[in-house]
Amino acid sequence: MSSLRAATFFCFLFTLLSLEFVSPWMNFNSYVSKKRTDLKKRCPNVRAVRNFDLESMMGFWYVVQYYASTEELPEYACMQSNFAFSAEDQHITMNFSYIFAEDPLREKLQGNITWIIPDFEAPAHWMHTEDIYEGIYNTYVIDTDYKSWSLIMHCAEKKKSPRYLSALLLSREPQLGDNVINFLREKLPRYEIDLSFMFPINQTCHNLMESVNDDPLAYILNEEKKKGKDVKFILKT
Numbered sequence: 363m364s365s366l367r368a369a370t371f372f373c374f375l376f377t378l379l380s381l382e383f384v385s386p387w388m389n390f391n392s393y394v395s396k397k398r399t400d401l402k403k404r405c406p407n408v409r410a411v412r413n414f415d416l417e418s419m420m421g422f423w424y425v426v427q428y429y430a431s432t433e434e435l436p437e438y439a440c441m442q443s444n445f446a447f448s449a450e451d452q453h454i455t456m457n458f459s460y461i462f463a464e465d466p467l468r469e470k471l472q473g474n475i476t477w478i479i480p481d482f483e484a485p486a487h488w489m490h491t492e493d494i495y496e497g498i499y500n501t502y503v504i505d506t507d508y509k510s511w512s513l514i515m516h517c518a519e520k521k522k523s524p525r526y527l528s529a530l531l532l533s534r535e536p537q538l539g540d541n542v543i544n545f546l547r548e549k550l551p552r553y554e555i556d557l558s559f560m561f562p563i564n565q566t567c568h569n570l571m572e573s574v575n576d577d578p579l580a581y582i583l584n585e586e587k588k589k590g591k592d593v594k595f596i597l598k599t
Contacts, residue, residue, distance in 0.1 A: 401431060401524040405517035406553040410486035410502040416454075416479075418508035420445045425458075426538050427531035429550070429560035431524065436561035439463040440470070440570065443532070453478055454488055461570060470570040477501060490518075504549055510534055513546045515553060529555060536565040 425441035441460040448455070454477040461468050477488035490499035499518035506512035512532040519525045531538075531546055547557055 414486035
């Protein structure tokens with residue numbers, strides 16, 4: 363076999379092997395090469411859940427799945443939220459926390475969102491009080507059973523760019539049954555949400571670093587002490 367023919371043969375063989383191993387990975391991670399179809403200009407028309415009980419919705423929730431029109435890869439873990447309603451100022455506040463999934467220090471980040479209820483005849487529709495978009499930023503409770511699961515959606519329009527659209531699938535427990543998850547996910551495509559970009563949120567959330575100001579070594583030592591372990595370090599100079 364000539365050197366040219368041999369080179370051609372091995373190039374062809376390498377291509378076949380590459381397709382054999384890479385193709386299943388690409389199928390499993392379809393979002394890597396998938397073109398988004400959900401970058402619309404206007405927010406969809408949403409009908410929030412009827413006969414909504416605001417008080418029963420309040421309290422602690424795990425975010426078990428997350429969608430955002432600005433996210434193309436799963437980036438978050440340990441995302442959790444706590445809702446509270448203030449009768450004094452008629453505001454709803456959500457305090458939330460999360461970590462970046464690839465953060466080796468597992469630093470816990472926190473934030474909050476505040477809403478008003480524009481019409482108490484329709485209490486499942488909330489409006490953001492933060493002035494972060496040019497237009498109105500709406501949140502809707504799409505469905506909930508209050509005790510186990512809930513589905514909420516946010517949308518804001520911007521003049522010269524696609525809308526911002528997001529959805530949170532919430533659970534009172536760290537995990538939610540597949541049948542319930544599928545039931546709730548099926549409600550989203552009607553609002554032009556591409557489910558291939560709705561990602562699960564890992565809720566294995568032990569030993570989170572509470573602040574970026576924490577010393578990583580001291581943090582590790584403290585966690586090991588809590589477990590009653592003796593930790594030895596060998597310093598090299």
